[in-house]
Structure formats: C-alpha cells, structure tokens
Amino acid sequence: MSKKVLIMSASTGGGHNRAAHAIKDELEKKSIDGEHIDCEIVDSLKMINTATDKIISSGYEKSAKYTPKAWGGMYKISDANIMAKNEFKGNLFNTLMCSKLKKLLKDSKPDLIIGTHPFPMIALSTLKKKYPDNNIFSSFYIPPLISVLTDYTAHSTYIQDEIDYYIAGDEYVREVLISEGIDDKKIKVYGIPVEKSFLDHRNRNVVLEELGLAPDKFTVLVMGGSFGAGNIKDTLKELISIDRDFQILVIAGRNESLKEKLEKSIDKHTFDKNISVLGFTKKMNDILSSVDIMISKPGGLTTTECLIKELPMIVPYYIPGPEEENLDFLSNCGAAIRTSKKFTLSVLLKVLIDNPSRIELIKNNIKAIKKQNTAEDIANLVIDIIG
CATH class of the missing domain: 3.40.50.2000 (Glycogen Phosphorylase B;)
Incomplete structure (x- = not known):
C-alpha cells in the first residue's frame, strides 16, 4: 500500500x-x-x-x-x-x-x-x-x-x-x-x-533579445514581488537619472495597474536608457540568469532564487516583518546591499557598475551560502x- x-x-x-x-x-x-x-x-x-x-x-x-x-x-x-x-x-x-x-x-x-x-x-x-x-x-x-x-x-x-x-x-x-x-x-x-526546473535556463542573449534588450549591455532588473509591492515607480525614476550606460527591465508581477502606469509614463518621455516592462511571467529562471543586478524587496522565495542564480541584490524597500529579517540575513552574509539615506540607490549602483570586482565579491559570498x-x-x- x-x-x-x-x-x-x-x-x-x-x-x-x-x-x-x-x-x-x-x-x-x-x-x-x-x-x-x-x-x-x-x-x-x-x-x-x-x-x-x-x-x-x-x-x-x-x-x-x-x-x-x-x-x-x-x-x-x-x-x-x-x-x-x-x-x-x-x-x-x-x-x-x-x-x-x-x-x-x-x-x-x-x-x-x-x-x-x-x-x-x-x-x-x-x-x-x-x-x-x-x-x-x-x-x-x-x-x-x-x-x-x-x-x-x-x-x-x-x-x-x-x-x-x-x-x-x-x-x-x-x-x-x-x-x-x-x-x-x-x-x-x-x-x-x-522547483528543480528553476535551475535550468536559456542563453542570456536569446532571453534579453526576446525582451527587447541588448545582450551585451549591463542589465538591471527591478521587481516588487508577485503583486508588485514596493515603490517601483520612484525606483525607476531614480534609475533613469543615473549617469551610467545600462538598460532596465521592470517586472510588475500581477499588478496590471502598475504595469499600465509605467508603460504610459515611459511612452510620454524620451530617455537615454532602454526600458522594458513586463507583467507576470513564468520565465524567472531565464531572467534571473540573464541580468546583472536585481533591485527588489527580499521576499523568502525571491531571495532564495537570487541566491541560487548567484545574482547580487540591491534592496531599497521591503515589507516590515519577515522581509526586514530576510534583509538582515542577506546583509550579515554579504549577499546583498541595502540603501540608506546617504548610500542611495544611485550611489550603490554606480559603484557596482564602475567596479565589477564588487559584484564578484557579492557573488562569492552567495556561493558560500546557497543551497x-x-x-x-x-x-x-x-x-x-x-x-
């Protein structure tokens, strides 16, 4: 039986x-x-x-x-x-x-x-x-x-x-x-x-081209969880103002209203950065293997997926409670960096883009703890x- x-x-x-x-x-x-x-x-x-x-x-x-x-x-x-x-x-x-x-x-x-x-x-x-x-x-x-x-x-x-x-x-x-x-x-x-299937992924060039992004350019992913929590709109605004050459992928999750607002805002203005906005997707295994930096709130599964993919995170927002404690964990392990009043998103991202060794340092820390x-x-x- x-x-x-x-x-x-x-x-x-x-x-x-x-x-x-x-x-x-x-x-x-x-x-x-x-x-x-x-x-x-x-x-x-x-x-x-x-x-x-x-x-x-x-x-x-x-x-x-x-x-x-x-x-x-x-x-x-x-x-x-x-x-x-x-x-x-x-x-x-x-x-x-x-x-x-x-x-x-x-x-x-x-x-x-x-x-x-x-x-x-x-x-x-x-x-x-x-x-x-x-x-x-x-x-x-x-x-x-x-x-x-x-x-x-x-x-x-x-x-x-x-x-x-x-x-x-x-x-x-x-x-x-x-x-x-x-x-x-x-x-x-x-x-x-x-899921075991999450460990597999397609070629970075193919994935980024499908998203309308350049395969050879530094790529920043912005997320806020499955329902698009976190101040994504202000985060995108700050990213656009940074004087470095990179492209941006925003995932709004199931928050269709946020996706529409972001797309309308992008259409109204001209930027020197390529920006792609995506709603809910089942291709996170491909995406997390194809970007260079993740900007997101530190949910338990989001954090785990980034650790598995050895993807460094910048955390500018979180839901108080377990996500705040997840951020404490990531910081204690050197597996992510958090913004503050002085160390803004702009400051942190510029340093990472200008100093690739900093990204490798975070990746090495992730390798030591990922399961x-x-x-x-x-x-x-x-x-x-x-x-």
Whole structure:
C-alpha cells in the first residue's frame, strides 16, 4: 500500500505555495517498497471556507502594498512567544482550523504532514497536544510533522513543541531556532525549496533579445514581488537619472495597474536608457540568469532564487516583518546591499557598475551560502521517516 503525504500551505504571498509544489515534485519521484508516494497539497485557508481565504489572503496583499508599517507592527506583536504559543492556539480561527484538520486526517489518513505555512502547523500542534496518547493504533492519529520555514528567520508562530522536524534556510536560522528552545536534533538546514526546473535556463542573449534588450549591455532588473509591492515607480525614476550606460527591465508581477502606469509614463518621455516592462511571467529562471543586478524587496522565495542564480541584490524597500529579517540575513552574509539615506540607490549602483570586482565579491559570498537541493533533501527525509 502506498504511503500518503499531505503538504499544508496557504495563499498569503506566493512563496508558501511554490515551496509546497517544489516538495511535491520531488516526493512524486520517490518510491517506498516499489510504491509511489501519494502526495497532496492542501491550501489551509481554502479548507476553512472561501470567505476566510479571501479575507486573509487579500488582506495580506493589501496590507503589504498599502499599509506595510501596520503589517510590520502586527508581525512584531504576533512574534511574542506568549502570542504564538497561547493566543493563536486558543482563538476562533485556530479552533475552526483544528476542526477541519481533524476531519481531513480521519478521511485521508496521511503517513506524514509537511507545512509550508505556520497556521496549519499551529492547529496540528494543538490537536497533538489534545491527544497526548497519539500513536498509530489510536482512534485518531496525528502523523509526524515537518515544518518548512520559507523565510530566513523564525517567527514565533513556527515554534511549536509538537513539531518533529524543522527545515531551516541557513545555519543562522538554525541558531535562531535553538535560541527559541528547539532541540538541535529537530533542525535540518536544507534551505528554502525551489522547483528543480528553476535551475535550468536559456542563453542570456536569446532571453534579453526576446525582451527587447541588448545582450551585451549591463542589465538591471527591478521587481516588487508577485503583486508588485514596493515603490517601483520612484525606483525607476531614480534609475533613469543615473549617469551610467545600462538598460532596465521592470517586472510588475500581477499588478496590471502598475504595469499600465509605467508603460504610459515611459511612452510620454524620451530617455537615454532602454526600458522594458513586463507583467507576470513564468520565465524567472531565464531572467534571473540573464541580468546583472536585481533591485527588489527580499521576499523568502525571491531571495532564495537570487541566491541560487548567484545574482547580487540591491534592496531599497521591503515589507516590515519577515522581509526586514530576510534583509538582515542577506546583509550579515554579504549577499546583498541595502540603501540608506546617504548610500542611495544611485550611489550603490554606480559603484557596482564602475567596479565589477564588487559584484564578484557579492557573488562569492552567495556561493558560500546557497543551497539548491532543498526539495530533494526534504523528500529524502520523508523517506527516512516513513519508509
């Protein structure tokens, strides 16, 4: 009989779902005693009801875009241990999720559960605590739990005693978890999972020509995440004014309004730089391998993809909360540079263009910390546990 694995995700930003799909892809390549592993991704917010999913998912997106400071404040409040370990476990939202998860577990009887978002893992931890005699012969069984951290930090909501294994993005994150009281034996420093297909890419010349850009010119990529957060408009304005010879690719993501505004603004003026504006694209593996510098906010998956591609980042904006802590991580590793009042985007970019050795220095730092077999490592851990 084939083994079954559930991957619990949530649509608050694109990273959790993409990490879930990366793990699923690798698990489905594996087998135990000649049997393939039955693997299913469950969106934990949609599982409760459509309204809850819409409120939380769209609420995150709107907060991140329009009230980032308020979002950061909520993040810091919820990061207090007393909130994570007590408040979340006792609230109505967690009670509802516990009820839905209990039914899901009874119906599907999984052999192991992986979480790429803390919400379902809090609920599962609550259930595990409620049934202390939990074992495979119990009338209600909660299988081993693996929690995958999709940022280079550890928010307190992830810290639950009932979790069997934590997948951390870096050795620094491992030490953060240990400082929060997690047993070192529970922590696997594998990285943040990315689809294996992301490692492949086409020739730079072909990719840039398709985008209307010159293959032999220094290329700067500007992004703001899947929904175009961050002050992209002002960033582009500053880039245009820099007296250096380079071209610009802007990716607006799913923010069609931003894309239209940028295109109209570009059409109205004449610049000495070639500028290409793109909406949502599935060709990030090609693009990140074809540009020289990335200017973006440091989301967990964005950061990981840049590390895998050894692409230096300049970070002029971020959503307060995990992205701020991702930026701390990148800065501590020398894998990205951040703007400030004196060290503006203009100052930083000019130095990098004029001194290619600075770019190579950042790339060497990235090589020292990047991890690119994460999903496969997680799949192998699953085999070790349930095989």
